[in-house]
Amino acid sequence: MLNGFTRMKSAAAGLMSAAAALALAGCATTASDGTGSTTGTSAAAEPRSPDGMRYLSQPILRDIYIADPSAHVFNNRIYIYGSHDIDGTTPEDDLGSHFEMRDYQVISMDRIGGTPTVHPVALDVSQVPWASKQMWAPDAAYRNGTYYLYFPAKDPQGIFRIGVATSTRPEGPFTQRPQPIQNSYSIDPSVFIDDDGAAYMYFGGIWGGQLQRWANGRFDPNGSNTDLGRDDQPALMPRVARLRDDMLEFAEAPREAMIVDENGRPLLGGDHDRRFFEAAWMHKHNGTYYLSYSTGDTHFINYATARTPYGPFTFRGRVLNPVQGWTSHHSITQVNGRWYLFYHDTQLSNRTHLRNMKVTELVHEADGTIRTIDPLIR
Numbered sequence: 001m002l003n004g005f006t007r008m009k010s011a012a013a014g015l016m017s018a019a020a021a022l023a024l025a026g027c028a029t030t031a032s033d034g035t036g037s038t039t040g041t042s043a044a045a046e047p048r049s050p051d052g053m054r055y056l057s058q059p060i061l062r063d064i065y066i067a068d069p070s071a072h073v074f075n076n077r078i079y080i081y082g083s084h085d086i087d088g089t090t091p092e093d094d095l096g097s098h099f100e101m102r103d104y105q106v107i108s109m110d111r112i113g114g115t116p117t118v119h120p121v122a123l124d125v126s127q128v129p130w131a132s133k134q135m136w137a138p139d140a141a142y143r144n145g146t147y148y149l150y151f152p153a154k155d156p157q158g159i160f161r162i163g164v165a166t167s168t169r170p171e172g173p174f175t176q177r178p179q180p181i182q183n184s185y186s187i188d189p190s191v192f193i194d195d196d197g198a199a200y201m202y203f204g205g206i207w208g209g210q211l212q213r214w215a216n217g218r219f220d221p222n223g224s225n226t227d228l229g230r231d232d233q234p235a236l237m238p239r240v241a242r243l244r245d246d247m248l249e250f251a252e253a254p255r256e257a258m259i260v261d262e263n264g265r266p267l268l269g270g271d272h273d274r275r276f277f278e279a280a281w282m283h284k285h286n287g288t289y290y291l292s293y294s295t296g297d298t299h300f301i302n303y304a305t306a307r308t309p310y311g312p313f314t315f316r317g318r319v320l321n322p323v324q325g326w327t328s329h330h331s332i333t334q335v336n337g338r339w340y341l342f343y344h345d346t347q348l349s350n351r352t353h354l355r356n357m358k359v360t361e362l363v364h365e366a367d368g369t370i371r372t373i374d375p376l377i378r
């Protein structure tokens, strides 16, 4: 969510008009597999990144900016729950203050590559009594005739909490609850329902996501803006908590979802290429639990695997190399027997807070590893 250093784009590139980018991007053709992947389009017409790279996939949607796509299949239709990016007035900073999202709009498609439907506003910040601003990356789940929208937002004190809202329809509108989930904090909730019906929420994010300020169990308003500042100590880990059967509260205190190296040692705070930053997502493949997540300031989507939903998760490798834009956030979802990576970049705007969704196929190799995806091709 930050752009203070590393891959910040030039001001000139950042000011490229969205309209021009949209027109440019509209020239691409897509692959016949329907993933939106680019094919043998003539070189003159094919959109290129500011660095002259080709894009692996084209945006799913060009009407509004949606980021952090959490995809699910409900009633044989694909529903995507994401952040609705807007161009606000708050200056960019390293806490992501410029990510000023105020509502959620659900996107749906009948198939990968199908025409996306943009549904009306599903939930607005003004409808949530405890929330003041910054409706960041959401997720959704279904149980017993009810759809649940999980979302982070800042409370009036500026502390991120996680809320849940309900609907009888996957696209909403969702009815908010008066309070956030008890004992919830930080950002990026994602909900995984195991084969036995148990539901788990994974959440957390460092830097602007505030996870480091909860290191001692209570929010420290004077805590670090980044991480624990201890490179040779275990990194901050994502949190996991089983949800109650009614899906509205935690059934237990959140615990760390430990990510360890090949020797069983926790990844260290200084290991920026591998340690957790934000965007935790769980999927299960052939009985193995795959925890994938963003490394934030090094811009990778990594994954680690375990035999239980709580971990410990052993680091395995990269799902996605860096995209255009500072943030990287994804979901991994099975659609009609094939696995897909939903992700975002800034192809249409070249501005870090105006992101567009993409999708591409994801391959689990026979040995259980995930084939690394390059979103940009030289």
Ligand code: FUB
Binding pocket: 001, 067, 068, 083, 096, 099, 136, 137, 187, 188, 205, 278, 279, 327, 328, 329
């Ligand atoms: O969209 C706002 C924040 O940026 C998300 O919560 C993070 O995961 C990052 O994508």
